[in-house]
Amino acid sequence: MDIGKVGAFCFLDAMPAEESAAFCRRVERMGYKVLWAPEAWGRDPFAHGGYLLAKTDRLIYATGIANIWARDPVAMASAAKTLAESAEGRFILGIGVSHRSLVEDLRGHKYTKPYTYMKEYLAAMKSALYRAVTP
Numbered sequence: 592m593d594i595g596k597v598g599a600f601c602f603l604d605a606m607p608a609e610e611s612a613a614f615c616r617r618v619e620r621m622g623y624k625v626l627w628a629p630e631a632w633g634r635d636p637f638a639h640g641g642y643l644l645a646k647t648d649r650l651i652y653a654t655g656i657a658n659i660w661a662r663d664p665v666a667m668a669s670a671a672k673t674l675a676e677s678a679e680g681r682f683i684l685g686i687g688v689s690h691r692s693l694v695e696d697l698r699g700h701k702y703t704k705p706y707t708y709m710k711e712y713l714a715a716m717k718s719a720l721y722r723a724v725t726p
Contacts, residue, residue, distance in 0.1 A: 592651065592680060592683070593624065594624050594651060594683070595623070595624040595625065597623070598624065598625035598626065598627055598653070599618045599623045599625070599626045599627065600626075600627040600628075600629075600655060601614070601618075601626060601627070601628060602628070602629060602631075602633075603615075603634070603643075604631075604632075604633030604634055608639075608642060611639070612642065612643055612647070615643050615646065615647050615650055615652075616646065616647055616650075618650060619647050619648065619649055619650040623650070624649070625650070625651040625652075625653055625683065626643075626650055626653065627653045627655030627685065628640065628643075628652070628653070628654065628655060629654075629655055629656060630654060630656065630657050630658050630661060630689075631658075631689075631693060632693070632697060636654045636657050637654075637657070637673070637674050640652045640654065640674055640678075641674055641677060641678075644674075644677070644678050644681055644682065649681070650681065651681045651682065651683060652681060652683075653682070653683035653684075653685050654683070654685045654686070655685045656686050656689070657670075657671075657684065657685065657686050657687075658686075658687065658688075658689040658693070658694070658698075659686050659687065659688060659689070659708070659709060659712050660688070660689060660694045660698055660700045660702075661698065663715075664713075664715035664719055665715070665716075665719040665720065667684075667686065667712075668716045668719040668721060669719070672721055672723070672725060672726055673723070675726035676723075676724060676725070676726040678726075686712075687709075688702075688705035688706075688708065688709055
């Protein structure tokens with residue numbers, strides 16, 4: 592997958608859905624190959640990503656990042672594989688540990704040992720059961 596040397600990183604949550612799609616079409620026309628969208632306190636990045644991919648022709652959509660505290664490893668793997676299959680090569684999954692305030696204050700989880708949690712999370716994602724067509 593060729594993502595180019597420079598991509599766009601954008602918070603799209605303040606825009607109505609159609610405006611965010613129009614913005615992504617502009618980004619695509621400007622020649623950017625990938626748009627990275629974070630997960631914080633707004634839209635689900637997978638649902639919105641599917642919408643944006645359907646509204647663009649070539650733009651690659653990437654989660655930058657999907658929060659590992661927001662969904663368990665099986666749900667993350669399933670969402671990523673579902674979107675990757677329908678995106679036909681135009682989806683990148685970026686995951687991360689986010690920030691203590693977003694994990695503890697916003698979500699009510701304990702932000703302890705993020706490196707260890709990520710390590711275990713990746714192993715669980717890799718071994719997650721998935722009984723659908725794989726991308």
